[in-house]
Amino acid sequence: MVVFPNAKINIGLNIIGKRPDGFHNISSCFYPIGWTDALEVVPAEELVCHVAGIDVPGAEGDNLCLKAYRLLAKDYPLPTVALHLLKALPIGAGLGGGSADATFTLMALNQQFDLKLSEAQLADYARQLGSDCAFFVKNEPVYCYQKGDQFEPIALSLAGKWIVVVNPGIHISTAEAYAGIIAKEPAQDLRQSLIAPIEEWRYNVVNDFEGPLSAKYPAIGQIKNRLYESGALYASMTGSGSTVYGIFDQETDLMNSFVGLKQWHGVLK
Ligand SMILES: C[C@@](CO)(OP(=O)(O)O)[C@H](O)COP(=O)(O)OP(=O)(O)OC[C@H]1O[C@@H](n2ccc(N)nc2=O)[C@H](O)[C@@H]1O
Numbered sequence: 001m002v003v004f005p006n007a008k009i010n011i012g013l014n015i016i017g018k019r020p021d022g023f024h025n026i027s028s029c030f031y032p033i034g035w036t037d038a039l040e041v042v043p044a045e046e047l048v049c050h051v052a053g054i055d056v057p058g059a060e061g062d063n064l065c066l067k068a069y070r071l072l073a074k075d076y077p078l079p080t081v082a083l084h085l086l087k088a089l090p091i092g093a094g095l096g097g098g099s100a101d102a103t104f105t106l107m108a109l110n111q112q113f114d115l116k117l118s119e120a121q122l123a124d125y126a127r128q129l130g131s132d133c134a135f136f137v138k139n140e141p142v143y144c145y146q147k148g149d150q151f152e153p154i155a156l157s158l159a160g161k162w163i164v165v166v167n168p169g170i171h172i173s174t175a176e177a178y179a180g181i182i183a184k185e186p187a188q189d190l191r192q193s194l195i196a197p198i199e200e201w202r203y204n205v206v207n208d209f210e211g212p213l214s215a216k217y218p219a220i221g222q223i224k225n226r227l228y229e230s231g232a233l234y235a236s237m238t239g240s241g242s243t244v245y246g247i248f249d250q251e252t253d254l255m256n257s258f259v260g261l262k263q264w265h266g267v268l269k
């Protein structure tokens with residue numbers, strides 16, 4: 001079967017405190033977008049993961065799709081499969097692409113081999129693969145907290161708005177991004193900030209990674225400024241960077257503004 005693991009954006013991201021396990025407690029809003037990889041799962045004589053498109057750093061065996069397969073195979077008698085991944089989502093980009101690949105592998109195996117795992121069971125497996133992996137089970141806008149692996153529904157719809165997503169080509173590892181942060185309580189609860197009209201978000205919906213990372217990588221701030229100059233209602237870096245997005249009221253053609261950079265645009269659901 002073929003599935004299309006999609007990216008997410010973070011709308012606001014507060015890094016609240018360091019946890020005893022070395023991770024950080026955060027709060028954020030995860031919102032799915034339509035930029036995707038493609039992943040085919042087919043029965044095969046041996047377990048393999050073939051990647052086409054963007055090169056995934058690291059050994060083939062470290063691919064999160066294979067890690068997801070192995071995790072389920074510990075508990076269920078799965079046949080061996082070939083995983084064909086067409087990698088389109090920029091890597092180390094704050095788009096959660098690797099996490100989406102991992103969770104879509106779990107969901108594809110569940111469906112293809114009729115494992116009858118519930119959404120809650122899939123989310124428990126996904127959490128073991130990465131902090132934001134469980135989001136992709138329901139794949140709906142949520143407010144997230146703790147490690148970014150606990151979710152509550154959020155009454156936020158951007159359906160019909162246009163989004164432009166631009167990746168400056170800078171790979172930032174999530175661990176590197178967290179290492180440069182001094183955690184603090186946010187001035188206002190993100191859920192409150194998001195109740196305001198989107199035009200006001202620029203004043204108080206903040207990604208705590210953005211300041212330190214745009215000081216280090218000026219391209220991040222330059223893209224954000226360009227998006228605002230082009231009429232974005234709200235623009236921000238997503239996740240641990242380096243991708244930047246802008247949300248617009250209507251379709252906007254910015255392809256010529258970001259020549260040579262990986263980018264995607266489309267309508268939000
Ligand atoms: C920053 C966020 C926010 O959306 O997304 P991305 O930018 O990666 O998409 C997430 O917290 C990323 O989640 P994920 O990419 O799954 O991270 P993990 O693999 O679990 O962790 C990678 C490393 O990041 C740090 N880490 C991660 C999550 C967290 N709440 N606190 C942390 O300190 C730890 O150093 C950890 O070893």
Ligand SMILES: Nc1ncnc2c1ncn2[C@@H]1O[C@H](COP(=O)(O)OP(=O)(O)O)[C@@H](O)[C@H]1O
Nearest residue numbers: 057063064091092093094095096097098099101
């Ligand atoms: N299928 C995959 N796609 C992307 N990255 C993967 C994958 N499997 C393992 N990784 C590793 O995960 C890390 C980044 O994951 P990714 O989800 O792209 O970052 P981010 O969460 O910042 O968007 C990279 O270091 C990469 O080597």
